[in-house]
Amino acid sequence: MSVATRPAPSGEPLARRGRSGGAARARYSSVGLPALGIVAALVVWWGAVALFQIRPIFLPSPLAVAQVFGEQGDYLAHTAWDTLYRLLIGFAIAAAFGLSVALLLSWSRPLERAVMPLFLALNAVPKVSLAPLLMVWLGFGPRFNIVMVVSISTLPVLVSTMAGLAATPSDLGELARSLTASWWQAYLKVRLPWALPHMFVGLKLAITLAVIGEAVAELQNPNSGLGSVVTLAGASFDTALAFAAIVVLSLLGVLLFYAVTLVERLLLPWARQIAG
Amino acid sequence: MIEISGVSRTFAGRHGAVEALRAIDLTVAAGEFLAVIGRSGCGKSTLLRLVAGLLPVSAGEVRVAGEPVRRPRRDIAMVFQRPALLPWRTVLDNVMLPVEVFRWRGAEHRERAHQLLDMVGLAGFERRLPHELSGGMQQRVALCRALIQRPKVMLMDEPFSALDALTREELAVQLQRVHMELATTIVFVTHSIQEAVLLGDRVAVLSPRPGRLRQVLRVDIPRPRSFGHNAHLKEVAACSAELHELLLEPAPALPPWPEPEIGMDVPLRRRPEGIPSGRP
Ligand SMILES: Nc1ncnc2c1ncn2[C@@H]1O[C@H](COP(=O)(O)OP(=O)(O)OP(=O)(O)O)[C@@H](O)[C@H]1O
Ligand SMILES: [Mg+2]
Numbered sequence: 001m002s003v004a005t006r007p008a009p010s011g012e013p014l015a016r017r018g019r020s021g022g023a024a025r026a027r028y029s030s031v032g033l034p035a036l037g038i039v040a041a042l043v044v045w046w047g048a049v050a051l052f053q054i055r056p057i058f059l060p061s062p063l064a065v066a067q068v069f070g071e072q073g074d075y076l077a078h079t080a081w082d083t084l085y086r087l088l089i090g091f092a093i094a095a096a097f098g099l100s101v102a103l104l105l106s107w108s109r110p111l112e113r114a115v116m117p118l119f120l121a122l123n124a125v126p127k128v129s130l131a132p133l134l135m136v137w138l139g140f141g142p143r144f145n146i147v148m149v150v151s152i153s154t155l156p157v158l159v160s161t162m163a164g165l166a167a168t169p170s171d172l173g174e175l176a177r178s179l180t181a182s183w184w185q186a187y188l189k190v191r192l193p194w195a196l197p198h199m200f201v202g203l204k205l206a207i208t209l210a211v212i213g214e215a216v217a218e219l220q221n222p223n224s225g226l227g228s229v230v231t232l233a234g235a236s237f238d239t240a241l242a243f244a245a246i247v248v249l250s251l252l253g254v255l256l257f258y259a260v261t262l263v264e265r266l267l268l269p270w271a272r273q274i275a276g
Numbered sequence: 277m278i279e280i281s282g283v284s285r286t287f288a289g290r291h292g293a294v295e296a297l298r299a300i301d302l303t304v305a306a307g308e309f310l311a312v313i314g315r316s317g318c319g320k321s322t323l324l325r326l327v328a329g330l331l332p333v334s335a336g337e338v339r340v341a342g343e344p345v346r347r348p349r350r351d352i353a354m355v356f357q358r359p360a361l362l363p364w365r366t367v368l369d370n371v372m373l374p375v376e377v378f379r380w381r382g383a384e385h386r387e388r389a390h391q392l393l394d395m396v397g398l399a400g401f402e403r404r405l406p407h408e409l410s411g412g413m414q415q416r417v418a419l420c421r422a423l424i425q426r427p428k429v430m431l432m433d434e435p436f437s438a439l440d441a442l443t444r445e446e447l448a449v450q451l452q453r454v455h456m457e458l459a460t461t462i463v464f465v466t467h468s469i470q471e472a473v474l475l476g477d478r479v480a481v482l483s484p485r486p487g488r489l490r491q492v493l494r495v496d497i498p499r500p501r502s503f504g505h506n507a508h509l510k511e512v513a514a515c516s517a518e519l520h521e522l523l524l525e526p527a528p529a530l531p532p533w534p535e536p537e538i539g540m541d542v543p544l545r546r547r548p549e550g551i552p553s554g555r556p
Contacts, residue, residue: 178353179425270407
């Protein structure tokens with residue numbers, strides 16, 4: 001440590017004051033402003049419903065939706081649990097599968113060459129369009145929902161982990177070589193850890209898609225879950241209930257995304273530094 | 277310690293072959309500090325990578341400690357321009373990386389890792405992650421990582437060039453101390469005349485296109501040298517001036533200036549080879 005790397009003592013309190021002021025402003029803009037936006041949107045929604053006297057079948061007022069939460073909160077929570085449960089099983093399978101295939105492919109260049117184009121082509125298929133086919137193959141059980149989730153969220157994990165395994169910076173590669181590291185040593189000590197932040201990019205995408213996959217499955221196969229509530233409530237013109245189910249579904253998506261982000265922050269505290 | 281004899285290296289580029297180095301003859305004694313200086317693109321990095329065994333030579337031979345270099349070796353350590361630390365490893369674990377790769381016994385070398393970190397003024401930072409350190413501190417960690425292999429030869433490719441001027445000087449002085457303490461043979465590539473004169477027992481000047489050895493200059497200034505006022509100003513000035521000239525004036529073996537620049541003139545460029553070079 002030296003004089004050169006340390007700020008002058010007189011500069012320190014000033015710098016600190018600047019930083020805490022910046023933190024308050026950052027909190028305001030990261031929490032305060034979005035909250036303001038949501039409140040404004042609710043007010044506009046409410047105002048529009050009241051002003052144009054829109055019939056509740058087309059668009060219920062925010063108050064009506066809030067009322068549904070009050071009256072049928074337990075039901076919604078219960079249904080959300082069904083959705084969450086299947087979605088997480090699907091996501092876990094997708095993550096494990098995508099990850100292991102990516103690792104396997106990174107061990108064999110010819111294998112990667114052979115199957116990677118296939119996976120990229122599959123990735124381009126709009127998975128939602130598979131729903132009717134899967135239904136024919138798998139019937140109406142929860143298996144259909146889980147396969148739907150797996151099919152939609154596996155490839156992002158696979159593709160981004162592969163990308164991460166190919167993204168080792170050249171200077172780290174050269175370092176491993178100059179240290180006479182074996183292929184396995186370079187793989188385990190450099191290449192694989194470097195791929196982890198990329199893998200999390202895939203996982204975050206996958207959890208978002210898993211919610212979509214599960215919702216699509218439930219819309220198609222309205223036995224249980226929030227998607228089926230939307231389908232059934234829509235059919236019986238209970239628009240407020242459908243809205244409430246959609247709100248819960250969205251909240252689920254947001255919370256799951258932040259959960260994955262949180263796991264990443266805990267496991268890879270260094271990752272944001274190299275990304276920035 | 278290092279014998280470079282008749283070494284050439286040609287790259288097969290997209291626009292034909294690029295002759296990066298031609299017929300380099302150079303020996304570095306055990307414990308010597310050789311600075312290598314030259315303009316951008318004259319093959320300094322290529323020379324280091326040939327000595328490190330990271331690149332094969334096109335012609336000639338490199339020997340380190342009597343053994344020809346064909347691939348990277350444990351007794352040759354490399355310090356790159358960027359610190360190349362593993363961002364998920366603590367400072368201590370980064371320094372211990374070579375020990376792990378070599379499958380040496382961890383316990384003994386951990387002690388030494390602490391000593392090395394202490395020597396470069398990083399005691400107390402062992403548990404930090406690289407992103408929590410300044411650029412200068414990161415480069416010092418990279419230096420410790422190279423030193424822990426107890427290399428016979430340490431090759432440094434512009435290790436301080438990404439740092440600000442003050443940190444550079446500080447690190448150069450520190451490297452000099454490390455060298456005086458451990459007597460490792462060091463080849464140190466730099467763009468900076470000041471650094472070359474501070475650090476080098478000798479300074480090898482390369483000239484560009486193709487890279488050749490222009491001259492090797494002995495720096496007879498007693499150590500420890502420093503950038504301050506008490507330095508041997510006259511000798512430093514003389515050395516610096518001479519290096520400056522060597523770097524600026526065109527190499528004698530090159531054709532005079534208004535000469536076609538397109539790469540068709542290879543035979544023309546070869547012609548004046550008989551003119552004596554400035555090499556001693
Ligand atoms: N892998 C490569 N393929 C093709 N040409 C290369 C390769 N590496 C280096 N060269 C060429 O060889 C010459 C010398 O390159 P080198 O990197 O050794 O120069 P340098 O002296 O280290 O330059 P700098 O001071 O900018 O780092 C350059 O003309 C460069 O274009
Ligand atoms: Mg270079």
